[in-house]
Amino acid sequence: MTNRQITIAELPKGALTPANFALRETEMPQPAEGEVLLRTILMSIDAANRSWMQGATYRDAVNAGDAMPTYALCEVVESRSPRLAKGDIVAVESTWSDFVTRPAHKCQKMPDVRPLSHLMSVYGIAGKTAFHGLISVGRPVTGETVLVSAAAGSVGSIVGQIAKALGCRVVGIAGGAEKCAWVISELGFDACVDYREPGLGKALRAACPDGVDVYFDNVGGSVLEAALFAMNTRGRVVCCGAVSQYDSTAPTGPRNLPGLVVVKRLRMEGFIVMDFAQDDAKALKALQTWVAKGQIKVFEDVVEGLENAPAALIGLLAGENRGKRMVRVGPDA
Ligand SMILES: NC(=O)c1ccc[n+]([C@@H]2O[C@H](COP(=O)([O-])OP(=O)(O)OC[C@H]3O[C@@H](n4cnc5c(N)ncnc54)[C@H](OP(=O)(O)O)[C@@H]3O)[C@@H](O)[C@H]2O)c1
Numbered sequence: 240m241t242n243r244q245i246t247i248a249e250l251p252k253g254a255l256t257p258a259n260f261a262l263r264e265t266e267m268p269q270p271a272e273g274e275v276l277l278r279t280i281l282m283s284i285d286a287a288n289r290s291w292m293q294g295a296t297y298r299d300a301v302n303a304g305d306a307m308p309t310y311a312l313c314e315v316v317e318s319r320s321p322r323l324a325k326g327d328i329v330a331v332e333s334t335w336s337d338f339v340t341r342p343a344h345k346c347q348k349m350p351d352v353r354p355l356s357h358l359m360s361v362y363g364i365a366g367k368t369a370f371h372g373l374i375s376v377g378r379p380v381t382g383e384t385v386l387v388s389a390a391a392g393s394v395g396s397i398v399g400q401i402a403k404a405l406g407c408r409v410v411g412i413a414g415g416a417e418k419c420a421w422v423i424s425e426l427g428f429d430a431c432v433d434y435r436e437p438g439l440g441k442a443l444r445a446a447c448p449d450g451v452d453v454y455f456d457n458v459g460g461s462v463l464e465a466a467l468f469a470m471n472t473r474g475r476v477v478c479c480g481a482v483s484q485y486d487s488t489a490p491t492g493p494r495n496l497p498g499l500v501v502v503k504r505l506r507m508e509g510f511i512v513m514d515f516a517q518d519d520a521k522a523l524k525a526l527q528t529w530v531a532k533g534q535i536k537v538f539e540d541v542v543e544g545l546e547n548a549p550a551a552l553i554g555l556l557a558g559e560n561r562g563k564r565m566v567r568v569g570p571d572a
Pocket residue numbers: 284285286287364365368389390391392393394395412413414415418434457458462478479480481482483484510511512513555556557558559560562563564
């Protein structure tokens with residue numbers, strides 16, 4: 240039996256293309272003592288995949304020849320460790336592969352959640368990032384205005400719905416009129432502004448008549464620049480990511496830093512979801528409550544087949560997805 244794996248054929252010099260990837264057949268991996276053999280069920284497709292190709296971030300850089308790293312949900316098919324048994328479902332730092340071996344202690348055994356895909360979306364990294372970033376970094380108060388970019392994406396869609404559940408006025412930023420209409424009708428945002436249209440600053444002022452108290456920034460660049468102008472005094476800017484910069488050779492930054500931060504007394508703070516791991520149980524409980532009450536609707540965008548992972552990532556960066564994008568490599572156990 241052989242295994243399939245997607246590697247980096249060549250690091251991108253500009254926008255990512257299918258030529259940057261190669262599909263390889265490899266030997267079936269064999270678990271050593273203390274390891275497990277894992278069958279991949281779902282792989283997370285993240286904007287961060289692209290940023291790892293630009294150099295070291297909060298993790299090592301990805302280089303040509305490497306199998307593409309990913310967060311994955313897998314089934315244990317063979318165990319050489321007392322920690323895990325055949326049939327267990329685990330979350331693990333893996334690669335774009337049908338099968339991988341991993342030390343059992345690096346696998347996190349998952350509870351029996353149905354559908355399994357929710358462990359990738361609302362109860363996975365996307366949901367936790369939205370919760371911790373908004374609650375612990377943004378600290379919104381009922382009645383305040385919360386602005387969020389990449390509003391139809393996996394993190395942004397949950398941020399806005401949490402803010403609504405907390406009684407805030409919620410305004411999204413997304414690409415295209417149709418997507419913006421969807422953000423309002425399906426996610427329940429109060430307004431949504433199309434950043435691809437000229438005049439973003441004016442549109443933000445119109446959508447946020449009382450100014451912005453919390454801006455949850457997923458994109459950086461010129462959108463961040465426009466959002467800074469809309470901030471109220473003592474506003475909070477939650478720096479979650481900078482997807483507008485990942486797939487470009489000519490990054491653009493906000494030109495109004497640090498001037499506006501000083502004048503408006505803004506607090507601008509970055510975070511990585513793992514920083515708040517001690518609060519994960521609290522996050523999960525709150526997310527489950529909002530989902531049960533219908534205050535968070537879960538949107539998942541599932542692409543079928545390992546071989547389609549490169550196209551799934553390229554499409555994510557072009558804004559194809561609504562909600563959490565993932566690739567299904569195999570059936571649930
Ligand atoms: N800090 C953390 O711990 C952490 C954890 C997870 C994710 N993140 C960050 O969260 C953000 C969202 O990532 P995700 O994986 O959940 O992806 P996502 O939001 O589901 O998808 C990315 C979205 O970004 C938008 N986009 C692409 N290019 C853009 C541009 N030039 N300007 C503005 N928007 C653009 C696209 O939507 P449009 O159609 O609206 O353009 C696309 O759908 C990323 O910045 C990521 O790095 C951070």
